[in-house]
Amino acid sequence: MSQSQSHRRRWAILAVLMLSLLIVVLDNSILNVAVKTIASPAPTGIGATQSELEWAINSYTLVFAGLLFASGLLGDRFGRKRSLLFGITVFGIGSALAALSTTPGELIAYRAVMGLGAAFVMPATLAVLMNVFERDEQPKAIGIWAGSVGLAIAIGPITGGVLLEHFWWGSIFLINVPVVLLALALMAWLVPESRDPAPGRIDLPGVLLSVLGLVLLVYGIIRGGELASVTDVTVLLPSLAGLAILVGFVLYEKRTDHPALDISYFRKPAFSAAVAAVALVFFALMGVTFFSAFYLQSVRGYSALESGLLILPLAVAQMAFAPRARLVVERFGARIVCTSGMLAVAVGLGAFAFFDADTPVWLLEVVFFLQGAGMAHIMPPVTVAIMQALPREKAGSGSAVNNTFRQVGGALGVAVLGSLLSSTYRGEIEGHLGSVPAALRDTAGESIEATLAVAEKLGPVGQGLVAPAYDAFVDAMHVTAIGSAAVAVLGAVVVALFLPGRAPAAATPAPGAPPAPAPAGTVPGSRSEAGESVPK
Template identity: 50%
Template sequence: MSTTERPAAETTELPAGYERRWWVLATMVVCLLMVIMGNTILNVALPTLQRELDATQGELQWAIDSYILVFAGLLFSWGVVGDRIGRRKVLLAGLTIFALGSVLAAFSGSALELIAWRALMGVGGAAVQPATLAVITNVFPAGERGRAIGFWAGASGLAVAGGPLAGGLVLEHFWWGAVFLLGVPVAAVGVLGILLVVPESKDPDPGRLDIPGVLLSIAALVVLVYGIIRGGSEGWGDTLTWGALAVGAGLLAVFVWWQRRTAHPALDVSLFRSPAFSAAAGALALNFFALQGATFYLVYYLQGVRGYSPLQSGAALIPVALGIALMAPRSSKLAERFGAKAVCATGFALIATSFAGIQLLETDAPVWLVLVDLSLQGIGMGCTLAPATESIMSVVPREKAGAGAAVNNSVRQVGGALGVAILGSVLAGAYASRLGDDVDVLPAAARDQASESIVATLSAVEQAERAGGDAATAAAAVADPAREAFVGAMHLTAVGTAACAVVAMVVVLVWLPGRHRTR
């Protein structure tokens, strides 16, 4: 791939760093891999963390969502900071913070410590991810930008695969904390690449930081997710659950009101007046809602029901990532030919079909069926990422690329956080309901936690079996019903995931632009 090829129509107005644009893209991909792998690497470690840190299912959901919520809440601010002081500086700061948080997370002594350090990792990740897209948008001219964004989006597929696979490999040989240390050398490579090839870029007329908006957005999302996760563990009749949901919704309404009132909003809500922008943002949010939420319950299916090791479960998720990595770069070309509407709608149709196919995954389903279903899911998601991202970025002026990239990434993160919270809570509630009184034969101290998660149930069974006696025989009889209960709960949760994909398909068919016709 040549680094000196110039578009004929733009030879007089080439952006800074154009000659090194492909090296810049490679560096931004390394940074993106670190941020996404820092999140996805946790997925295969969840059952291990539950055992080693004695964590509840709710705490595990928070270990994922603390990162995502801080990430989403600070994206706007980091985008503005990058526009003001320079995206190169923000990238270096973000990589440093992320690496520090990774080291601290690796040596957490409890689930609460892990949640806190994951939040710190989210601070760094929020600086890095939007800056990568902003740099790409500035370095590549319009004629090549779609292709570059396609490669950028495809890299997320590699991270989706690389995270679980690398995490599983590490867990085969080292203690659980080592999964977080993998990001440190990747951060070092990213810093080196930034210093060598990435040009500085900033907005000549940057906005101001919206501190009230940032605080309102984080508070609203945290309280909402708290209510959702609590509903899954304590039941939806719980007063505190509905109180938290009401307060979260109220804070979200205040956030929107403030964004419309302030002269320097953290989120420019006026962008959502564009049907194409809103449809693309909604499509990305629903895509990551399905991806993050489904990965959460699929890992438990693979390790808890099928008995896979962390490495085996990480390998089983590779088809999702390969589908994304293969289709994301190609989807830009397909969108140029057939229109973003047709490509994204096809992608969501495939996603819905894959989640409908989860109904076929029983306790003894053949491996090929699992892999085919996950491949279909990845191909569908790969079809939507690049066209939806390009639809968002095409609305935003180049000098506002940081803020536009922040919007693009925030909807992904909010969608993913809600996916883990909502689908995880549905899964926990359905599992507890199906398992019923079967847990009563387990040790009293383990019953409450055992009813939330298949891994917790099987861990309690193993403890009872080691103790021996009549209790061991009774506990052993719980294992098979627990697996059946989890599969039933997963089927129910997958129906909701498929429904979200159908809604997303309708959204893009109605509001996303079709093929641009030339005369």
């Protein structure tokens, strides 16, 4: 397919890219609804502990984030369409295997396989988008692309709830397989091939350093949550080793002539602020998404389907506002729009600090809608800023940077905020475990699901644990919500300081006069930049 043909079919191509993105994002949103079911003993679930549930999420995310560098470079080198086809095939195979898992360990391993596939899908979708749309249409296309995340958030929990009510828990993964087959057929037919005409070498040492550093760091954080301690040797050693390796990774990338992550991009304040905003907002949101499933189902007593429907306002807000975010940016500038979005997210997260078992449902819905609206005014502008800072032939690398920081932020959010939730809960519930047999006390104190499971096993003796478990979880949720809101406020400060403001209107040049250069701090994708070539 020629370049002109691909442009004529660009909106159909975008629909296929959105389907690919939908599969990847939908899987995580389904899993968030299913955590309570998976934590249940067999045959309902597989008896996963809270830390195992975190690893079921993080094994996917860490493989995804760790391989995004290499997959982005491979897509630029060998072809983004090939990368899409390979990635979506691996993702489908991993989904089928995850559906048949019989132990938490198997689920964690197969989720990692799914992460491998997703690592080749996500960068390629944005890279193809940047190549089939011209610069003036890219903000609109990216807004629609980002809005599809809201669609996945809406479909995922509802689909997961329906499946969990009628089928076994593995159906939440098996549902991916027919969608993968449809996506493969449409990709082969519609998506054009594109690649970097002058690719560099693969930075294998850099990729290995990043993966090892992230795995060690997040493992240490999760271990700290399990033990409710940051001084234990099994917490300190992996955490400090991970930090040291990540520092070594940055130093290596600055010196190598073929870096997986080009550190020079971060010398631009707007680029760095956009990347930081992506990481911070997903750090804050992923941790809250993790505990909100337990709040809605364990404390409030809603089913998985009802929980999915309750999150619908968040998705609706994203779908409604994300495609139109570019219009608000053109009028007010990226700085005001993204700062306002971050503050809206912070308010929504902070609201959880005031929720209890009797909070009106309508108030929950307002908070979820506010969070979705905030996200819709953050992700499209910062994605445009990141992607338009790179030349078109490096679109795969740019997409890898964008998605790596999003996934790393999300992984650390689940780990840090999940550990904060776990340690606070343990501290609150331990004083109520005196009637629990000594052999079960450690297990009973790990999470609300574990406490309720032990209470049910003990029969009438364990009924005294139910109310304290609810109270302990709500208290832990309050602490975690405050931490999440603080991270979102930090993100608002970052974008307020470093993202560009509204570009001044350019004067119309006299006939025959050369066009004036774009003013410093022009917002990428604004009308004042429309039609310019992508900077090298």
